[in-house]
Amino acid sequence: MRARDDRGSPRRAKHLxxxxxxxxxxxxxxxxxxxxxxxxxxxxxxxxxxxxxYGLARRVLRDPAQAEEVAQEVFLEVWRTATRYDxxxxxxxxxxxxxxxxxxxxxxxxxxxxxDRLRRVATPEPAPHxxxxxxxxxxxxxxxxxxxxxxLTDLQREAITLAYYAGYTYREAAQLLGVALATIKTRxxxxxxxxxxCMNVEVRA
Amino acid sequence: xxxxxxxxAGPYVLDALDDIERAAFERHLRECEVCTADIAELRETTAxxxxxxxxxxxxxxxxxxxxxxxxxxQMSPSLRAPRERPxxxxxxxxxxxRFTAAAAALLLTVxxxxxxYLAQEQRARNAEVAADLAERRATEIQxxxxxxxxxxxxxxxxxxxxxxxxxxxxxDAGVVVLADAVLPDADSAYQLWLIDDGGPVSAGVLPAGAxxxxxxxxxxxxxxxxxxxxEPAGGSTAPTDPVLATVPVx
Numbered sequence: 001m002r003a004r005d006d007r008g009s010p011r012r013a014k015h016l017x018x019x020x021x022x023x024x025x026x027x028x029x030x031x032x033x034x035x036x037x038x039x040x041x042x043x044x045x046x047x048x049x050x051x052x053x054y055g056l057a058r059r060v061l062r063d064p065a066q067a068e069e070v071a072q073e074v075f076l077e078v079w080r081t082a083t084r085y086d087x088x089x090x091x092x093x094x095x096x097x098x099x100x101x102x103x104x105x106x107x108x109x110x111x112x113x114x115x116d117r118l119r120r121v122a123t124p125e126p127a128p129h130x131x132x133x134x135x136x137x138x139x140x141x142x143x144x145x146x147x148x149x150x151x152l153t154d155l156q157r158e159a160i161t162l163a164y165y166a167g168y169t170y171r172e173a174a175q176l177l178g179v180a181l182a183t184i185k186t187r188x189x190x191x192x193x194x195x196x197x198c199m200n201v202e203v204r205a
Numbered sequence: 206x207x208x209x210x211x212x213x214a215g216p217y218v219l220d221a222l223d224d225i226e227r228a229a230f231e232r233h234l235r236e237c238e239v240c241t242a243d244i245a246e247l248r249e250t251t252a253x254x255x256x257x258x259x260x261x262x263x264x265x266x267x268x269x270x271x272x273x274x275x276x277x278x279q280m281s282p283s284l285r286a287p288r289e290r291p292x293x294x295x296x297x298x299x300x301x302x303r304f305t306a307a308a309a310a311l312l313l314t315v316x317x318x319x320x321x322y323l324a325q326e327q328r329a330r331n332a333e334v335a336a337d338l339a340e341r342r343a344t345e346i347q348x349x350x351x352x353x354x355x356x357x358x359x360x361x362x363x364x365x366x367x368x369x370x371x372x373x374x375x376x377d378a379g380v381v382v383l384a385d386a387v388l389p390d391a392d393s394a395y396q397l398w399l400i401d402d403g404g405p406v407s408a409g410v411l412p413a414g415a416x417x418x419x420x421x422x423x424x425x426x427x428x429x430x431x432x433x434x435x436e437p438a439g440g441s442t443a444p445t446d447p448v449l450a451t452v453p454v455x
Binding site for chain 1: 212213214215216218219220221222223241245246247248249250251252253254255256257258259260261262263266267269270271273274275277278279280281282365366384385417
């Protein structure tokens with residue numbers, strides 16, 4: 001595992017040198033302050049991650065009202081459990097987005113067990129376009145994710161997309177894609193490995 | 206078994222496992238240091254997928270969240286990693302202990318799912334009644350999963366999915382989880398049956414159109430099996446063939 005807990009490591013500093021404070025370091029610093037009950041730090045952390053927490057919930061749930069509810073639950077959980085965040089196990093933003101994804105998926109599974117989930121995937125929509133202005137940095141990051149996704153094989157990309165962005169279990173994904181369970185498990189795994197390589201390359205460039 | 210469980214790493218970080226598999230995987234994670242590091246790496250990558258989802262949240266959301274936060278108590282850090290509950294006064298019984306760990310993990314996931322489901326009910330019905338119900342159900346599910354004599358068994362369902370039962374004879378209760386079954390029509394519903402020498406008795410009807418759920422079964426009695434059938438929405442008084450799965454509950 002990489003030494004992600006020593007945030008001042010030369011490796012990181014070198015790659016991200018021009019930025020006054022890398023967003024990931026900022027998130028980590030803020031989360032530690034939140035763990036001590038610092039509401040102002042929480043407000044800053046909110047600004048940093050809210051578009052992705054809300055965006056992720058919206059991507060998985062589709063419905064803006066439900067996405068807002070889930071995003072609020074996520075932030076409340078972040079506040080309540082920041083005291084138990086362990087920097088040795090994940091970066092601060094990863095911790096937040098893991099909570100967010102889990103909550104969104106829980107909601108979709110408890111609520112939309114019916115046919116509409118199948119319909120949503122049967123007619124794949126392009127990524128939802130918001131009528132709001134997206135921030136420039138956000139767009140850059142999106143492009144990196146999108147570009148790295150296009151470097152996957154079709155099956156890797158579909159498997160990961162169905163699971164992460166649509167909230168399907170791997171069994172459902174296998175059924176939808178018409179492949180064996182063992183295949184889908186492997187494709188999710190090696191697709192993620194390829195994404196990791198792609199994104200790391202970007203950071204080093 | 207080992208390779209099989211390792212193959213779940215990808216689906217695990219993508220939240221693409223059902224409750225039972227997640228519990229099994231998390232139990233394994235606690236004993237596998239290599240996996241822990243591996244999962245941490247995969248998680249970092251997975252979380253980057255959230256970067257592809259930027260969407261400006263509704264402006265009022267921040268005020269709402271900050272207002273909630275200002276009146277919400279934070280959890281104490283001292284309870285970090287309470288999972289390895291000491292299991293005192295139990296003689297060496299590997300199977301039983303392993304199951305307790307699984308049950309603890311299962312409890313978290315099942316309870317979370319149930320809480321989510323009941324949170325929905327809560328809006329629809331009288332809030333206080335539903336809250337009591339939610340608490341009672343969660344407590345009973347927890348008791349079954351944590352029972353020292355709890356037995357776990359699972360079977361595949363015809364057509365797809367799995368039916369899993371955790372039963373405790375001492376509590377005379379069970380928790381039955383149907384996961385990833387074939388999606389029924391909107392006017393059909395899965396129904397569970399307790400089967401004993403006297404024949405089948407309904408043990409609960411899932412919501413119409415639902416392909417999975419967690420059901421608390423009280424008064425398991427002398428039942429030997431829990432059966433699963435597909436019925437018209439709302440359920441039937443007697444099972445309609447075919448029986449899609451039967452899982453032992455003795």
